[in-house]
Amino acid sequence: AKRAFQVAGQDAAGLTVYEERINSRESFHAFLRKLPTSITVLVETGPGAQAWAQLLKTQGNPVRILPAQHVANHRSGPKNDRNDALAILRAGRDTSISSVPVKSAAALAMQALHRVRQGYVRRRTAMSNQMRGLLLEHGLAMAQGDSAFS
Numbered sequence: 001a002k003r004a005f006q007v008a009g010q011d012a013a014g015l016t017v018y019e020e021r022i023n024s025r026e027s028f029h030a031f032l033r034k035l036p037t038s039i040t041v042l043v044e045t046g047p048g049a050q051a052w053a054q055l056l057k058t059q060g061n062p063v064r065i066l067p068a069q070h071v072a073n074h075r076s077g078p079k080n081d082r083n084d085a086l087a088i089l090r091a092g093r094d095t096s097i098s099s100v101p102v103k104s105a106a107a108l109a110m111q112a113l114h115r116v117r118q119g120y121v122r123r124r125t126a127m128s129n130q131m132r133g134l135l136l137e138h139g140l141a142m143a144q145g146d147s148a149f150s
Helices: 025-034 049-058 068-072 081-093 105-137
Strands: 005-010 016-022 041-044 063-066
Touching: 005 025, 005 081, 016 025, 016 081, 025 049, 041 049, 041 081, 049 063, 063 068, 063 081, 068 081
Parallel strands: 041 063
Antiparallel strands: 005 016
């Protein structure tokens, strides 16, 4: 969520007892700071999920990050923020869904580094394959591997 946040809460019986749309990051942050530490917060995976989970853990709230593909299976009706929030609540009660671990800042940095490198290798391979193909169109064959471009 970038600007608007849909919040929903349920009681121990699974009945939805709270729903609110929060229209700014600052208001959402203030909302989270006011949460009692006894409340478990469910978050769907996606951009920002780890940051919000780290913030909540720091203030003492139990946090579960649920995989988006499993949350989607619990959605009823059209895809919108409200139905997504209610689906997260339903998915949170599904004991067959494993939570995604909350990662430390160091673990997130390492993951980002690996993803950037993986993207670089993928783009480099695509470029070398494209250049080989273009050269073959002109009858020039090259050896395979990166060393052929050195």
